[in-house]
Amino acid sequence: MVMHDSRLAKIESEIRGFVRAFYPDMVVRTExxxxxxxxxxxxxxxxxxxxxxxxxxxxYLVNLIPKDYYDSTLADTVWFELTPEQSPEMVEDDPDxxxxxxxxxxxxxxxxxxxxxxxLDEMFCPNGAAEPQECSGDFRYAKxxxxxxxxxxxxxxxxxxxxxxxxxxxxxxxxxxAATESRLKTQYWQRRSHDKRS
Ligand SMILES: [Zn+2]
Numbered sequence: 227m228v229m230h231d232s233r234l235a236k237i238e239s240e241i242r243g244f245v246r247a248f249y250p251d252m253v254v255r256t257e258x259x260x261x262x263x264x265x266x267x268x269x270x271x272x273x274x275x276x277x278x279x280x281x282x283x284x285x286y287l288v289n290l291i292p293k294d295y296y297d298s299t300l301a302d303t304v305w306f307e308l309t310p311e312q313s314p315e316m317v318e319d320d321p322d323x324x325x326x327x328x329x330x331x332x333x334x335x336x337x338x339x340x341x342x343x344x345x346l347d348e349m350f351c352p353n354g355a356a357e358p359q360e361c362s363g364d365f366r367y368a369k370x371x372x373x374x375x376x377x378x379x380x381x382x383x384x385x386x387x388x389x390x391x392x393x394x395x396x397x398x399x400x401x402x403x404a405a406t407e408s409r410l411k412t413q414y415w416q417r418r419s420h421d422k423r424s
Contacts, residue, residue: 227348227402233297233363234257234258234266235256235420237256237266237268237299237300238254238255238256240295240299241254241256242254243267243289244290244291244292245270245287246297248286248290248337249270249274249290249348251272252270252271252272253269253270253271253272253310254268254269255268255269255340256268256269257269259304259389262304265302265303265304266302267303267304267305267306268300268303268305268306269306269308270283270287270305270306270307270308271308271309271310271312272307272309272310273308273310275305275308275309276309277366278315278364278392279320279383279386280307280319281320281389281390281395282334282364282390282395282396283307284305284307285390285395286363286395286407287305287307292302292383292419294368296333296342298401304314313397318329320387321383321387323385323391326384326387326391327385327391328389328390329388330392333384333385333388334388334392334404337375337385337388338406340375340376340377341375342368342372342375342377343401343405343408344403345371345375345399345401345406346368346371346397346401346408347401347405347409347410348366348406349367349370349371349397350363350397350398350401350410350412351368351401351408352414353394353409359397360400361396361397361398362396362397363396364396364399365386365396365397366397367397368386368389368397368400369382373424388418388424391405398410401412
């Protein structure tokens with residue numbers, strides 16, 4: 227039996243309103259959480275989540291929802307961010323935060339030493355005649371850069387959770403927020419200062 231009441235229906239339609247512009251095809255579903263029916267479970271289902279880690283999915287979603295609405299209505303809700311064929315059990319848990327914090331200095335040093343940031347910067351801000359890439363809101367180019375620099379695919383999850391811990395949730399944010407220096411970041415600030423002068 228599907229329990230559905232007006233409270234759930236209202237939250238569903240309000241959330242659809244918040245995410246529609248960014249995720250026009252997203253399915254939003256609410257129900258009383260199976261494991262604790264005093265709490266509401268929110269299901270966000272979208273094909274575009276496919277290449278994203280759960281933490282990235284959450285990051286993009288939560289930024290679309292006004293903070294006062296979140297605080298007043300969603301603070302106690304349980305979120306599931308899924309691709310169309312995923313069930314909640316299929317989503318891997320985020321790695322332990324303490325573990326990520328403990329490996330962060332070594333991972334950042336290894337990325338720097340093996341030239342990862344420079345390789346990614348070269349894609350977005352090429353020195354030569356190559357066309358600069360544009361960020362797609364995922365890590366597709368960072369994955370290529372990791373491969374170029376000799377990182378194994380088994381390292382990806384650790385590397386990206388370290389980078390997300392530095393505030394980098396997509397390729398360009400790696401260069402803006404995690405890299406100590408990048409041509410992309412320099413260019414950005416140069417443009418900003420030109421904008422102000424004009
Ligand atoms: Zn980006």
